Amino acid sequence: MSEVDNSSWETVIGLEIHVQLATESKIFSNAPTTFGQPQNTQASLVDLGLPGVLPVLNKKTIEMAIKFGCAIDANISSRAIFARKNYFYPDLPKGYQISQLDDPIVGEGEIEIEIDNRKKLIGVTRAHLEEDAGKSLHDKYDDFSAIDLNRAGTPLLEIVSEPDLRSAKESVAYLKKVHSLITFLEISDGDMSQGSMRCDANVSIRKFGESEYGNRTEIKNINSFKFVEKAINHEIQRQIDVVENGGRIEQETRLYDSSKNETRPMRSKEHANDYRYFPEPDLIPLNISKEQILEIRNNLPELPEEKKLRFVSDYGISEYESQNLNSSKELSMFFENIAKKVRYPKNAAKWILGDLTALLNKHNTEIKNSKISYGNMINLLNKIDDESLSGPGAKKVIELLWESESSVDEIIHAEGLDHVQDEGDIERMIDTIILENPKQYEQFKKGKDKLFGFFVGQVMKASKGSANPKTVNEVLKKKLSQ
Amino acid sequence: MTNLTSLSLLEQIDGLKNKKFSSEELTSDYLKKIHKKNKDLNCFISIDDSAIEKAKECDERISKNKGNILEGIPIAHKDIFCIKDQRTTCGSKMLDNFISPYSSTVYEKLSNAGVITLGKTNMDEFAMGSSNETSFYGNVKNPIDLERVPGGSSGGSAAAVSANLCSFSTGTDTGGSIRQPAAFCGITGIKPTYGRVSRWGMIAFASSLDQGGIFAKNALDASLALENISGFDPKDSTSINKKVPSLLKEASSKDMDHIVGIPKSIITNIKDAKVKNNFEESIKILENSGIKIKEIELPNLEYALPAYYVIAPAECSANLSRYDGVRFGHRCEDPVDLNDLYSRSRAEGFGDEVKKRILIGTYCLSAGYYDAYYIKAQKIRNLIKESFSNAFKEVSSIAMPTCANVSFKLNSIQSPVEMYEQDIYTIPANLAGLPAMSVPSGKINNLPLGIQFIGDYLKEGIILNIANKFQEQTDFHKQI
Numbered sequence: 001m002s003e004v005d006n007s008s009w010e011t012v013i014g015l016e017i018h019v020q021l022a023t024e025s026k027i028f029s030n031a032p033t034t035f036g037q038p039q040n041t042q043a044s045l046v047d048l049g050l051p052g053v054l055p056v057l058n059k060k061t062i063e064m065a066i067k068f069g070c071a072i073d074a075n076i077s078s079r080a081i082f083a084r085k086n087y088f089y090p091d092l093p094k095g096y097q098i099s100q101l102d103d104p105i106v107g108e109g110e111i112e113i114e115i116d117n118r119k120k121l122i123g124v125t126r127a128h129l130e131e132d133a134g135k136s137l138h139d140k141y142d143d144f145s146a147i148d149l150n151r152a153g154t155p156l157l158e159i160v161s162e163p164d165l166r167s168a169k170e171s172v173a174y175l176k177k178v179h180s181l182i183t184f185l186e187i188s189d190g191d192m193s194q195g196s197m198r199c200d201a202n203v204s205i206r207k208f209g210e211s212e213y214g215n216r217t218e219i220k221n222i223n224s225f226k227f228v229e230k231a232i233n234h235e236i237q238r239q240i241d242v243v244e245n246g247g248r249i250e251q252e253t254r255l256y257d258s259s260k261n262e263t264r265p266m267r268s269k270e271h272a273n274d275y276r277y278f279p280e281p282d283l284i285p286l287n288i289s290k291e292q293i294l295e296i297r298n299n300l301p302e303l304p305e306e307k308k309l310r311f312v313s314d315y316g317i318s319e320y321e322s323q324n325l326n327s328s329k330e331l332s333m334f335f336e337n338i339a340k341k342v343r344y345p346k347n348a349a350k351w352i353l354g355d356l357t358a359l360l361n362k363h364n365t366e367i368k369n370s371k372i373s374y375g376n377m378i379n380l381l382n383k384i385d386d387e388s389l390s391g392p393g394a395k396k397v398i399e400l401l402w403e404s405e406s407s408v409d410e411i412i413h414a415e416g417l418d419h420v421q422d423e424g425d426i427e428r429m430i431d432t433i434i435l436e437n438p439k440q441y442e443q444f445k446k447g448k449d450k451l452f453g454f455f456v457g458q459v460m461k462a463s464k465g466s467a468n469p470k471t472v473n474e475v476l477k478k479k480l481s482q
Numbered sequence: 483m484t485n486l487t488s489l490s491l492l493e494q495i496d497g498l499k500n501k502k503f504s505s506e507e508l509t510s511d512y513l514k515k516i517h518k519k520n521k522d523l524n525c526f527i528s529i530d531d532s533a534i535e536k537a538k539e540c541d542e543r544i545s546k547n548k549g550n551i552l553e554g555i556p557i558a559h560k561d562i563f564c565i566k567d568q569r570t571t572c573g574s575k576m577l578d579n580f581i582s583p584y585s586s587t588v589y590e591k592l593s594n595a596g597v598i599t600l601g602k603t604n605m606d607e608f609a610m611g612s613s614n615e616t617s618f619y620g621n622v623k624n625p626i627d628l629e630r631v632p633g634g635s636s637g638g639s640a641a642a643v644s645a646n647l648c649s650f651s652t653g654t655d656t657g658g659s660i661r662q663p664a665a666f667c668g669i670t671g672i673k674p675t676y677g678r679v680s681r682w683g684m685i686a687f688a689s690s691l692d693q694g695g696i697f698a699k700n701a702l703d704a705s706l707a708l709e710n711i712s713g714f715d716p717k718d719s720t721s722i723n724k725k726v727p728s729l730l731k732e733a734s735s736k737d738m739d740h741i742v743g744i745p746k747s748i749i750t751n752i753k754d755a756k757v758k759n760n761f762e763e764s765i766k767i768l769e770n771s772g773i774k775i776k777e778i779e780l781p782n783l784e785y786a787l788p789a790y791y792v793i794a795p796a797e798c799s800a801n802l803s804r805y806d807g808v809r810f811g812h813r814c815e816d817p818v819d820l821n822d823l824y825s826r827s828r829a830e831g832f833g834d835e836v837k838k839r840i841l842i843g844t845y846c847l848s849a850g851y852y853d854a855y856y857i858k859a860q861k862i863r864n865l866i867k868e869s870f871s872n873a874f875k876e877v878s879s880i881a882m883p884t885c886a887n888v889s890f891k892l893n894s895i896q897s898p899v900e901m902y903e904q905d906i907y908t909i910p911a912n913l914a915g916l917p918a919m920s921v922p923s924g925k926i927n928n929l930p931l932g933i934q935f936i937g938d939y940l941k942e943g944i945i946l947n948i949a950n951k952f953q954e955q956t957d958f959h960k961q962i
Contacts, residue, residue: 052683095803276847281690
């Protein structure tokens with residue numbers, strides 16, 4: 001790959017986000033939507049597309065879509081009408097998907113994102129309701145593919161953005177904002193690892209200053225924030241490379257392979273289906289009254305933006321911390337429940353966004369699956385706040401809390417983290433360390449001050465990280481100067 | 483002893499209630515007759531001999547006075563209505579092996595009312611046809627003349643009632659599939675208002691036009707049977723949430739006055755003089771029974787046929803996509819890949835008429851053609867609805883012939899357009915979603931003709947009442 005100068009290229013990105021709505025039953029049948037059940041046990045006659053079956057709209061989905069529309073100040077359609085989108089695929093039982101074309105339930109709206117302290121409005125073109133397809137399982141059997149229709153008919157809200165995003169980073173910020181909105185509104189659990197929120201990215205490049213858009217590619221079904229960023233960045237670079245080498249971007253659908261960090265063509269748009277949309281005759285248009293919309297608007301829960309500002313004033317945390325704590329409703333609730341009960345809420349923010357989030361990321365999960373309870377987190381923070389537990393000690397405890405069933409006190413006790421606050425213990429440790437490292441002691445005495453750090457490290461190691469660093473510093477200074 | 487099978491439904495109910503005969507006797511007579519005659523007529527795809535056992539149970543209930551309204555009445559269902567654990571073929575090779583895991587609302591309602599199902603009747607494949615010649619199970623013959631067709635698509639159900647092989651039968655009508663065969667077989671057939679009868683479990687051809695209905699020996703029988711399949715069904719979003727009146731009471735009422743509208747331009751343009759003459763004679767009969775007649779304009783109906791042959795195939799092209807060989811129905815042997823599975827399963831499973839309509843529908847919905855065909859057809863549909871609603875400001879019903887001709891000989895119509903023209907008088911009511919029925923109005927060369935009454939939205943009672951008044955003056959319905 002030749003060296004390219006990317007600075008003359010502007011990136012244009014639009015996202016299509018599919019959000020699974022958290023209804024108990026499917027959008028057009030009464031089958032449950034429970035995730036992770038044995039194959040084909042969550043599919044009714046309707047989901048199987050048997051001859052003679054008919055869809056009946058789950059009105060909860062309308063309510064949820066309106067909630068989203070109100071939250072982004074969008075126009076809400078006065079009626080819900082559906083259309084058939086025709087294409088053949090084995091996990092699409094009817095041979096058409098019931099979706100919306102004209103008159104989507106949610107019209108134009110906007111979502112504010114924040115990047116490097118700069119605010120930007122991203123246009124939302126529309127959000128419409130549709131049914132999810134089932135899943136094709138290609139790796140399960142050698143000779144044939146299998147179909148699991150549990151997911152078929154799960155309600156989706158497809159949120160389509162304007163091509164207002166200019167970088168992978170902006171795209172992720174926007175995606176995160178949508179994620180926090182849908183979880184605050186409680187219309188979806190937003191769990192990307194379970195496919196509750198999926199993202200297609202339309203990416204194109206053009207020279208700065210140009211008004212025409214370049215040919216775009218659509219990267220399908222990206223299923224984590226991290227991959228969205230990587231996939232888009234990879235695709236931008238690929239497009240620049242193609243164009244700078246005299247090539248042309250084909251309008252096509254591409255698939256992101258996270259194991260290789262590359263995108264590759266799935267199907268070309270030129271050979272794409274003509275979906276032959278037409279109004280779904282099995283469903284009559286459902287009128288949505290102004291009163292119903294008003295009722296929903298008046299009962300919207302506290303939204304991330306409001307909550308963010310309130311956290312800053314109530315708990316004295318930074319706007320940045322508050323933003324991150326409000327990335328999902330569950331995280332914000334986790335924080336607030338703790339913040340109310342500890343001495344220094346700012347410390348709570350620091351530990352939740354720091355070590356706890358690192359643990360969640362390491363285990364590729366979300367706060368709702370956290371192994372660390374409110375109670376344990378509060379106990380831990382109390383020990384940190386009254387300085388009976390050192391920072392490194394607390395790090396150790398939080399890791400062990402994740403892995404074991406033990407309480408904070410049990411871990412502190414078992415790991416011997418509770419004794420070393422005593423200056424006498426630390427003095428005894430330092431004596432041993434000086435005896436075991438005569439060479440370093442001598443060099444330090446001769447003026448090699450840098451070795452002070454070495455001794456701090458040794459003490460921390462000996463105390464398994466539990467010693468209060470401030471005490472260690474003081475005692476060490478005293479001992480080494482003797 | 484009287485021939486039980488030729489009694490009307492109301493006479494049979496009376497006979498069972500007053501223990502003149504048992505359901506077992508009645509059912510046994512029908513089954514014997516079916517086994518004797520079906521070889522010639524081919525009107526049943528499946529025959530249920532266990533009906534006898536069910537009849538005994540019905541007799542038990544009748545003897546304890548616990549019988550329901552239609553207790554012990556043997557009937558037949560068009561093989562488009564799903565019945566749990568029974569084969570439901572829709573007249574197609576595609577569903578030759580399909581055992582339904584659930585039952586249609588129409589079946590459930592009639593079963594709850596006490597009927598006994600004798601079997602499932604032959605039909606044009608997926609209800610696409612006007613002669614019952616497109617069935618995978620072979621054509622049905624008209625009991626009145628075995629060389630002729632019974633009409634379609636509900637040809638088996640019409641022939642079964644006409645040949646006294648069941649008390650009444652169910653059918654479906656998308657563009658005339660109840661009324662045209664009723665006319666050809668000399669019986670009474672009614673398609674109610676769209677949404678009156680639940681479509682749950684009724685295999686779809688064209689969702690916005692399909693409607694279940696009844697074949698019976700006369701208007702009163704039809705009214706009672708229709709009453710028992712009608713009503714709101716939460717499983718069908720297009721079903722109407724309105725209470726169903728007692729249609730039998732309305733049909734037999736002496737207190738209704740009518741003004742029947744005659745659409746002048748349609749009548750003037752009837753090509754066959756004998757058909758025209760028959761219609762005019764029928765109008766005189768209506769007048770003799772005290773019904774007022776009024777000439778009306780009914781503009782734009784000439785566009786109904788082309789509009790229908792866009793909308794119905796468009797909807798069918800999507801409705802029939804589910805037959806892909808993946809989950810049920812016909813699957814080709816040893817598919818090499820997904821495309822092969824799709825194309826061979828569908829090529830082998832569907833007959834020519836079905837394929838033709840899927841192609842027409844797919845074409846009409848395609849990018850670049852959608853506005854010119856589908857949207858235009860919907861506009862015409864709205865104009866036709868408007869014509870009717872204007873007409874119903876002046877009249878309580880509209881009369882026209884059911885068909886432009888009598889039954890024709892098997893395989894005699896080869897031109898698809900000529901075949902589609904069979905429905906020229908029946909399609910408008912489907913496009914407008916209005917109730918319509920056909921009653922026998924005499925014969926030409928011993929072959930029956932029908933007169934059609936179209937009613938306003940939800941006014942089945944009115945057309946049934948007119949039909950009953952007509953039948954009180956005539957005995958055409960007794961000539962089968």
